[in-house]
Amino acid sequence: MLAFLRKQMQELLEQRAALKTELDGILKEPTAEKRDLSDQEQTAFAEKRDAIKKTDTDMDTIQARIDELVDEEQRSAKADEIRSKYQPDSAKPAVTVTSEPETYRKGGKQSYFRDLYRAQQVGDRAAMDRLQRNDAEVAAGLEKRALTTTDGSAGEFVPPLWMVQDYVALARAGRVVADQVQHQPLPPGTDSISLPRLASGTATAEQATQNSTLQNTDATAGSVTANVATIAGMQVVPQQLIDQSPINMDEILLADLAADYAVKLDTFVISNNAAGKRGLLNVSGLNAITYTDASPTVGELYSKVGDGIQQIHTGRLLPPDKIFMHPRRWAWMSVALDTQGRPLVVPVAQMPSNALAALDEVVSEGFVGTMQGLPVYVDPNIPTGLGAGTNEDRILEVRSQDIILFEGTPKAESFRETKADQLSVLLRFYNYAALHSERYPKAISVVSGTGLIAPVF
Structure with a gap:
């Protein structure tokens, strides 16, 4: 369109x-300076003049349209820049298969559950071979994600690659905060992970005089420990479903387990409150910002968010990089108006000049926009029943690289003995995780108080 308009x-x-x-030719006729223009010349002159005016009007119209399109392109480019910077590409597959398909795949003929049962309970060699081949496929597919399948024992098998992707890579809707902190593979053979940290550092000082003793301050070191937690679930299924079902139940059961695991892991990262397993909201020594107001406003909350940011700057001496809030809090902000009736949170494509935040995506979970230069993510797993009135939510501001989530790969087992009297099979799935959230408490700011009660729209 722009090329066509520019050509016009x-x-x-x-x-x-x-x-x-x-027109100049009419005015410069040899006799024109010595006499009045004839009727024919005046008519021609008027026609040329009107044609020039019409051309000028047409050019003004086209130029305005060109300016509008250029402005739209710039806004779109800015929106794409923000989206590509902050929005994770969860749709991109973690593994590209260039030869034969995976042993267990969505819509495939082989059933992971059936083989799991037949290998562990009946000793079916073919089923065992398929499960072992699947383990190798998963291990190869997870190399790019720095995850391992080494923790566990010989009696366990790793779920199919597509299901692990749902657990770890694609189940982002249920684990927004968990996916935005630093990830590391969970080391095998341990129930806790300790990381060193300096309790106090060395020091320098101006030398009093030449040849005088220099400042000598010894650093002291300590450590912070994260305990490994187990997140597990089970499902009892009838033997007939495993043996006789014309369809594989893998996709239904595994997808449901993956979705629930994502929620539980995210909740563990946000609000768990046990020694060595502190969620972000319960870290001792974090930056606590209290917003107390019976009639809260977005403008007042904006300054509290800024306070949380500056406290990370001041206490951690490095900048925060992400803001997390409940969807209801972002929705409340997005409908707020200034005294002139203008919205305070405006779609980024409009490139507002008076907004306190920019709305990029309209989603229930994940990246939604920016505020004070930081990406904002909404996560419904942030609790909304806190405070004295059990109706407050929280806003988290963090330096995400200072928070480390160690995560293993889910494992599966089958048991017939405990349910033999009812011809059922118990399927058990579990995973291990450890969270290091307390190494740098000043890298976390939490906004709380009565100003964050359930919003009124």
Whole structure:
């Protein structure tokens, strides 16, 4: 469209130049200076002049449209820049299969549950071979994600690759905060992970005089420990479903387990409150910002968010990089108006000049926009029943690289003995995780108080 309009503009410029030449030609006739223009000459002059005016009007219209399109392109480019910077590409597959398909795949003929049962309870060698081949496929597929399948014992098998992707890579809707902190593979053979940290550092000082003793301060070191937690679930299924079902139940059961695991892991990262397993909201020594107001406003909350940011700057001496809040809090902000009736949170494509935040995506979970230069993510797993009135939510501001989530790969087992009297099979799934949230408490700011009660719209 822009190319077409610019071509039209060039043609009009050439047309105007030609008309101007013809108009000048009438005025410069050899006899025109010594006499009045004839009726025919006056008519021609008026026609050329009107044609030039019309050309000028047409060029103004086209130029305005060009400016509008250029502005739209710039806004779109800005929106794409923000989206590509902050929005995770969860749709991109973690593994590209270039040869034969995976042993267990969505819509495939082989059932992971059936083989799991037959290998562990019946000793079916073919089923065992398929499960072991699947383990190798998963291990190869997870190399790019720095996850391992080494923790566990010989009696366990790793779920199919597509299901692990749902657990770890694609189940982002249920684990927004958990996916935005630093990830590390969970080391095998341990129930706790300790990381060193300096309790106090060395020091320098101006030398009093030449040849005098220099400042000598010994650093003291300590450590912070994260205990490994187990997140597990089970499902009892009838033997007939495993043996006789014409369809594989893998997709239904595994997808449901993956979705629930994502929620439980995210909740563990946000609000768990046990020694060595502190969620972000319960870290001792974090930056606590209290917003107390019976009639809260977005403008007042905006300054509290800024306070949380500056406290990370001041206490951690490095900048925060992400803000998390409940969807209801972002929705409340997005409908707020200033005294002139203008929205305070405006779609980023409009490039507002008076907004306190920019809305990029309309989603229930995940990246939604920016505020004070930081990406904002909404996560419904942030609790809303806190405070004295059990109706407050919280806003988290963090330096995400200072928070480390160690996560293993889910494992599966089958048991027939405990349910033999009812011809059922118990399927058990579990995973291990450890969270290091307390190494740098000043890298976390939490806004709380009565100003964050359930919003009124």
